[in-house]
Amino acid sequence: MIIDAKNKKVIAWGTSKLLELYLKHAENPQIAYVLDSNHEKQGAMFNGLETFLPGKLLEESPDEVVVVIFAVSNHAVQSILAALNTYGYALHKNVLLYSDVFYESFSKKMKKKFDIDLHVDTYHFVKSFYLSTKFPIHTTILGSFLLLEIVSKILAKGEEGQSIAEVGAFNCGNALLISQYLTQHRSVPFYIFDSFEGFPELTKYDPQNRGAGDYNIESTYEYIIDNFSFFSKAKIIKGFVPETFSEIDQGEMFSVVFYDCDLYKPALDTFAFFWDRIVPGGYLVIHDYIVEDGGFTGVEKATSEFFSDKNIVVETFWENTMAVIKKPL
Numbered sequence: 001m002i003i004d005a006k007n008k009k010v011i012a013w014g015t016s017k018l019l020e021l022y023l024k025h026a027e028n029p030q031i032a033y034v035l036d037s038n039h040e041k042q043g044a045m046f047n048g049l050e051t052f053l054p055g056k057l058l059e060e061s062p063d064e065v066v067v068v069i070f071a072v073s074n075h076a077v078q079s080i081l082a083a084l085n086t087y088g089y090a091l092h093k094n095v096l097l098y099s100d101v102f103y104e105s106f107s108k109k110m111k112k113k114f115d116i117d118l119h120v121d122t123y124h125f126v127k128s129f130y131l132s133t134k135f136p137i138h139t140t141i142l143g144s145f146l147l148l149e150i151v152s153k154i155l156a157k158g159e160e161g162q163s164i165a166e167v168g169a170f171n172c173g174n175a176l177l178i179s180q181y182l183t184q185h186r187s188v189p190f191y192i193f194d195s196f197e198g199f200p201e202l203t204k205y206d207p208q209n210r211g212a213g214d215y216n217i218e219s220t221y222e223y224i225i226d227n228f229s230f231f232s233k234a235k236i237i238k239g240f241v242p243e244t245f246s247e248i249d250q251g252e253m254f255s256v257v258f259y260d261c262d263l264y265k266p267a268l269d270t271f272a273f274f275w276d277r278i279v280p281g282g283y284l285v286i287h288d289y290i291v292e293d294g295g296f297t298g299v300e301k302a303t304s305e306f307f308s309d310k311n312i313v314v315e316t317f318w319e320n321t322m323a324v325i326k327k328p329l
Contacts, residue, residue, distance in 0.1 A: 019070035137173035143320035168261030205298035242269035260287035264298025289323035
C-alpha cells in the first residue's frame with residue numbers, strides 16, 4: 001500500500017488512530033514526518049515519526065509536498081484544511097484526505113468480502129457532505145461510505161418492509177447524511193436512537209477514564225430535531241437503550257443496523273434486540289470495533305460474547321475501525 005505522491009515528500013497531519021493503523025498495515029508508508037497543532041506533541045515521536053507544529057510547512061515547497069490529513073471528525077478536517085490554505089496548500093492540489101489514499105484498497109476489500117461494488121459518486125457524496133456540513137460527524141469518511149454502500153445494495157433489491165436503524169447517533173451528523181442519501185434514492189423507515197444525555201453507567205469493560213453523563217448534548221436536542229423535520233421517514237427516539245427499543249413494532253424487520261454507542265452493555269442489549277429482527281442477508285455494522293487498549297474495548301468483547309455460538313463471520317476494516325456482520329441467508 002503506497003501513497004501515489006509522484007516522488008513528492010509525504011507529510012501526515014494528525015496523530016490519530018487512523019495514522020497509527022496506516023503505519024501498522026502499510027508495506028511502505030512513505031511518511032516523512034507528522035504535523036499536529038497540539039504544542040505538547042511538538043518534538044515527540046509518533047510510531048517512529050517525529051511530530052512538528054504546522055509552521056514546519058514554511059520550510060517546505062508546496063510544489064514538492066503532499067499533505068495527507070489523518071483526522072476522524074469532519075470539523076477537525078475542516079479546520080485543518082483552513083489552516084493548510086494559509087500555507088498555500090489546497091485539497092486535491094497538494095492535500096489528500098486519508099480516505100483518498102485508502103479508496104482503492106478499501107474498494108477491493110469490500111468487493112472480496114461482501115461482493116459489494118463501491119461507487120465513486122457515493123464516495124463524492126459522502127466527502128462533499130462531510131466537508132461542508134456544520135453538523136459534527138465522528139464517523140470516518142470511509143465509515144459513512146461503507147454504510148451508504150451497504151444501504152444502497154439493500155435498497156437496490158426493492159424489498160418492502162425493511163427498516164434501518166442507527167443506535168448511538170450523538171450529534172446525528174451521520175444520521176443526517178443517511179437521511180439525505182435516502183431522499184435521493186428510496187426512502188425507508190429510519191430509526192435513530194440516542195439518549196442525548198451522554199453515557200449511561202459504565203461497566204468494568206468500558207474505559208475507566210469515562211463516566212456516566214459524558215458526551216451530554218441535550219442542549220442541542222431541539223436544534224437536531226428541527227434539522228430532521230424535512231425527513232418524514234426518519235424518527236429520532238430519545239432515551240437510553242434498551243428501554244427505547246419498545247418504540248419498535250413487534251413485527252418490524254431491519255435490513256441494516258448501525259451500532260455506535262461505544263459501550264459494552266448497550267452493545268449486548270442492541271445485539272439481543274435486533275439480531276432476530278435483521279432479515280437474512282441484512283447487515284449489522286459496528287463502529288469503534290478496532291480500538292487501542294484502554295479505549296472502547298467493551299464493544300469487541302460484547303460482539304465476541306453475543307456471537308460466540310452463532311454461525312457468523314465478523315469482518316473487520318482497519319481503514320475505518322469498523323466490523324461488519326452479514327446475517328446468513
